[in-house]
Amino acid sequence: MASSAESIRAYSGPPVFSFGFRPFFLFSAVWAAIAVPVWVASMALGDxxxxxxxxRLWHIHEMxxxxxxxxxxxxLLTAVPxxxxxxxxxxxxxxxxFALWAAGRAAGFLPASMGIVGAVIDSAFLVxxxxLIWRxxxxxxxxxxxxxxLLVTMLAAANIAFHLRGVIPLFGPGAERGAVAVVTGLIALIGGRVTPSFTRNWTAARGIAKGPTAFNLxxxxxxxxxxxxxxxxxxxxxxxxxxxxxxLAGVSNLARLARWRGWLARPEPLVWILxxxxxxxxxxxxxxxxxxxxPDAVPFTAGVHALTTGAMGVETLAIMTRATRGHTGRPRVADRSTIAIYLLILSAALVRVSAPFLGEWTVILLAVSATLWALxxxxxxxxxGPMLWRRSL
Incomplete structure (x- = not known):
């Protein structure tokens, strides 16, 4: 049987469908840049x-x-092989x-009379x-x-539950929290593998003996x-x-992070962003x-957006930039545009989390955060995009 590398080299179709990260990273980013402005416009210019x-529900669902x-x-389509x-x-x-995923995004614009059809179309992708991942x-x-x-299955179930909120209203908020919890769990699990691993590779290549602490109890x-x-x-x-x-879990995760000694890799943005x-x-x-x-001192939405705009927004862009450079034959070194992307998403997260604390500035800060996110x-x-759309170097 051919290896993964041999299979990819033998592929002669459109480059964007030569590996899973290509279409999903590219068009997920396109969607992230479009969907937030669409939501803001619906509030500012529409009904x-x-x-x-x-x-608001559309925004939550599409993110x-x-x-x-x-x-x-x-x-996962890149890592699982x-x-x-x-x-x-x-x-x-x-x-x-990919067409199933794209159809789900289009289904969000269907009229109410086609709500069931839209829900089925949207749910199909994650199911x-x-x-596929189980297989x-x-x-x-x-x-x-x-x-x-199991976590991917739970995400698929949360999406179905989200669409059932009209029948069972309690399913809606539970589905939202469930999805946030699933992705948080994936970051703790997979981010907890790749972050110390990439840091260890970077420190070892530079002769730094005491790198991240190995996984233990x-x-x-x-x-x-x-x-x-x-x-x-x-x-x-x-x-x-x-x-x-x-x-307690949050403090424990910060203690875990400290054991990976990220400060050692501060010269390389592709590492410290993780x-x-x-x-x-x-x-x-x-x-x-x-x-x-x-609750009177700390708004619920501040914590939610620290996980979504912060952990999920920053971590996904960190993985997308690093994986794209590595899998297309480019040096794993951040250029100026990559650093700019990191600074924009970090700023978007900081502004979004700060907004609920600042009273009369909240609406303006939400607009600023949305702009920074889209940028x-x-x-x-x-x-x-050109790296993902074209053939590797």
Whole structure:
């Protein structure tokens, strides 16, 4: 059987469908740059709705189940062949999977009379994708990554629950929290692998002996605590018990991050951005914990956006830039445009998390954050789009 590299070299179709990261990274970034301005415009210039959905709900859905689901697909379609030794999904199969994702984005604009049709179309992508990941991991007997399969399945279930909110209203907020919890769990799990690994590679190449601490029982305990805290948060987000668990998990993740010694790699943005993304995870969990313990002092939305705009926005752009450069034969070194992208997304997160604390400035800061977010992803499309669309070097 041909190796993954041989299979990719033998592929002669459109370059964008030669590997999973290409279409999903590119068009997820396009969508991230477009969807937030669409939502803002619906509030400022329209009646606050997008398609048949309240604009706020559409925004939440498209960030969690549109943008993030697309980036997760691009990452896993690239990583799973390395984990399992099986051939990557390319060509027509990849194009078909991408078409399902794109159809879901278009379905969000269907009228209310086609709501059921739109929900089915949108739900199909994550269901099919979850099945694909299960097939690859099980076929390779790759037990280590079964938790990843479970988390993707949970994301698919959360999307279905989101669409059922009209029938069972409680499903809506639970689905939103469930999706945030799933992606947070994926960052803790996979970010907890790649961040110390890439940092170790960077320090070792420069003869720095004491790099990141290797995975041990402390990391396992932090992951377990994080999982328990997130389950509590999905079930009872305003419980003091949940607040304590989330705050403790956040502090524990920051302690875990410190053990990876990210300051050693401060000369290379492709490395330190991973550490800053993970730092937002710890900060977000602490803020959500405090919002349950002292709700008058810490707004709930500050914690949510520390995880979404912060941890998820920063971490996904960090992975997308690094993976694109590496898999297209370019040096794993950040150029000026990449640094600009990082500064824009970090600023977007900082402004968005600060906004609920600043009273009369909140609306203006939301607009500023949305602009910075859109510019970060537009910058990725302009700088990295040609790398993703064309053949590798």
């Amino acid at each position: 606050g709705t997008v398609g048949a959905m309240d604009g 969690l189940f549109g943008y993030l689901a697309g980036v997760i697909a691009g990452f 390395n984990w399992t030794g099986r051939l990557p999904v390319t060509g027509l199969k990849l194009a078909g999977l 099919v994708f979850a099945g 690859e991991v099980l076929a390779a007997k790759n037990a280590r990554n079964l938790p990843v399969c 402390f990391d396992a305990a932090v992951l377990a605590l994080t999982g328990v805290a997130l389950v509590c948060w999905v079930a009872a987000p305003w419980s003091p018990l949940t607040g304590g668990a989330m705050a 550490h800053l993304g993970y730092a937002w995870l710890g900060a977000g969990m602490i803020l959500l914990g405090l919002s349950a313990l002292v 970060a992803f537009a910058g990725f499309v302009l700088s990295y």
